[in-house]
Amino acid sequence: MSKKNGLDKNTAARILEVARDEFAKYGFDGARVDRIASRAKINKAMIYYHYRSKEKLYHAVIQSHLNRIREFFETSLDTSPDPEAFLPQIVSFWDAMFQDRKGFIPIFLRELAGGGQVMQKAFEQMMKESGFNKVLKQKIDAGIAAGQLRPVNSTQAIISFIGMNLFYFLTLPIMNTVWEIPDEKEFKEQRKKEVVDLFLYGLKAR
Amino acid sequence: MSKKNGLDKNTAARILEVARDEFAKYGFDGARVDRIASRAKINKAMIYYHYRSKEKLYHAVIQSHLNRIREFFETSLDTSPDPEAFLPQIVSFWDAMFQDRKGFIPIFLRELAGGGQVMQKAFEQMMKESGFNKVLKQKIDAGIAAGQLRPVNSTQAIISFIGMNLFYFLTLPIMNTVWEIPDEKEFKEQRKKEVVDLFLYGLKAR
């Protein structure tokens, strides 16, 4: 507990934190163990003492992200029955999550690029545990059955909804440039409404 | 053309082709000059003779992708005035493009992850040259002005449209797993209609 080395947090945690940043910035192959060590102000060997290998450290980083995200899922996602209340929550949720886990996006993108079996399994599991996909699908299907929504393929609709949301987060820098968006924050805020509006308007029967 | 080594294509082209694959699979840092050489069945030094450095080769790969994509843009994107005819074309266009340039997605994702200045500029330029974004925006805005479409923010709408399309392509493997999609091809075909339908239905005034 007492900080003999004058640094906050214990070594393993500090390594993990720095590693999260390093892997986010440079990807697995571009990341440097040396750099992690010096940024964490520890001897390189400590990384191996605590994590055994660069690869295991990388997995630990991914796990730490996923754990946090799962927490987020579990605590922030309440399931109001009304889509007009529910959907904006999801959008806010993503915004908050990516804010909290900034480093996750690049890691996610690169995993995607590499075929990312690790991610794939982790996601599948998370989806199943949280029930996110099922719940969403059921709501849409219920809405259709009740005649409130048009008879669309609910899976396609959900993917569309997720896509229109996440895509902007993933491609932020490019989008801001290409579409000459001056105030990212404001645009995000506006986006929340527009996306939900478009989606609901696109679905609702009338 | 001369085939003293029994291989088709000239060396520089063969290197480029193999490099495209290598960079797609492993990213810049993960790619190996050695591996490119041996797969292209040439001596490593030839890569330097033709491309001067790994980085320059990487840029050449990106350029080759962008050139092809620009070609695609220019030839495949006709501008029918009717959104109901126009939008499906865009969707088909992306499908065809990613089919043709499979290796581009991972490179794009990793560039995105890395902050990707190269891509950013290239995209900006391409957008401007092709006028893709402007044309699209004008059409939407015209529709709104004419009272055919609801008064939405056209930029947000377009990003949503692009997002719901591209996101599925970028995350194909994960999506197929999470949503238990058995027939990718069929799902893609169906998606074309559903996406356009959702988007138009979401936009149209009534």
Add this chain to the structure above:
Amino acid sequence: MSKKNGLDKNTAARILEVARDEFAKYGFDGARVDRIASRAKINKAMIYYHYRSKEKLYHAVIQSHLNRIREFFETSLDTSPDPEAFLPQIVSFWDAMFQDRKGFIPIFLRELAGGGQVMQKAFEQMMKESGFNKVLKQKIDAGIAAGQLRPVNSTQAIISFIGMNLFYFLTLPIMNTVWEIPDEKEFKEQRKKEVVDLFLYGLKAR
């Protein structure tokens, strides 16, 4: 004796025992302090507390072997005057000793390979103290003087005798394979007689 950690023997002794095995298996350079610690179920630092360095531990291991061997020499080697009784005793002695000190052979071999000054001195001293070589030489020379044995060079003869005995022990695995010996135990038993027989028959005058 105190067993607060639930292990028998005191720590120093347990370290030594494990170290004997480790050095036997891997040699000095191949041995790992970490592995010794974990096998002895103690903290690595304890090894340094008790033995100060890997090298000193190694020396302790060698000493422990030599001490035991000296004990063996002193207690098991009685000096019957009759060679036909005496020589089989020596052979049995070696068999018993190597059985008791299994780990000694590889250490001995490696010391031999490395020039092994440590061993050399230790052996010289042991020989002198036990008088093993002198006694043996005297017996042979006496036999020659009495006309019972042929006039051979006694040193050469003794080396031959030692050689034909020890060589088999040192090269056991290879010999068993090359000569397709199915039952090592039986072969050893038979060997005792054959070796003594060959040696005596080769020496005796007639």
Add this chain to the structure above:
Amino acid sequence: MSKKNGLDKNTAARILEVARDEFAKYGFDGARVDRIASRAKINKAMIYYHYRSKEKLYHAVIQSHLNRIREFFETSLDTSPDPEAFLPQIVSFWDAMFQDRKGFIPIFLRELAGGGQVMQKAFEQMMKESGFNKVLKQKIDAGIAAGQLRPVNSTQAIISFIGMNLFYFLTLPIMNTVWEIPDEKEFKEQRKKEVVDLFLYGLKAR
């Protein structure tokens, strides 16, 4: 052919030669790739270029020894039918071989110490190919059948013969010290006769 670097032999051969020495002196674990590189006056990476790993280099060293030894076996070992002519040849052969392949003894000893499966297989094969063991055994058995030799177990006898010969070579430094042998060369010369004499005298019927 032309020595651009002013060194004799090509690099791979020079590495092998130096490595033979290094592994002989220090064993596999004690050997240093750095040292091999600097002694061979080449860049460390060349070792990996030519041999891929320290372990493969080690195997190459062993193979190079075994190849040479096999050559020796094939060229030097003629099979005179008369044991009194044949046996001294074997002894001379070993002397010459160990002279030619000095570095082999320590490697052999350490392989022996380590359980040395590599050696074991190599030896087995060499024995079978050269027919050394079979030929020897047949000669002894023939002598016994003809009544020239006493009815001993021929395998045991051969192991004894090999042992009394090789053991001295393997333990040279210790033996010379313990038995206070002043002139190694002379002792070796004398040994040749004494060993054969003892063996034959021990075997011959009368």
Add this chain to the structure above:
DNA sequence: GATGAATGAGATTTCATTCAT
């Protein structure tokens, strides 16, 4: 254009040893 060999800098990993408690 083409090759095999070479290089230098640096990457990951290991390991004996010590420190603080």
Add this chain to the structure above:
DNA sequence: AATGAATGAAATCTCATTCAT
């Protein structure tokens, strides 16, 4: 006597790049 964490030096190995031919 005992521990977990820490260290520094060095070990093996890699890789983009260049040289000589």
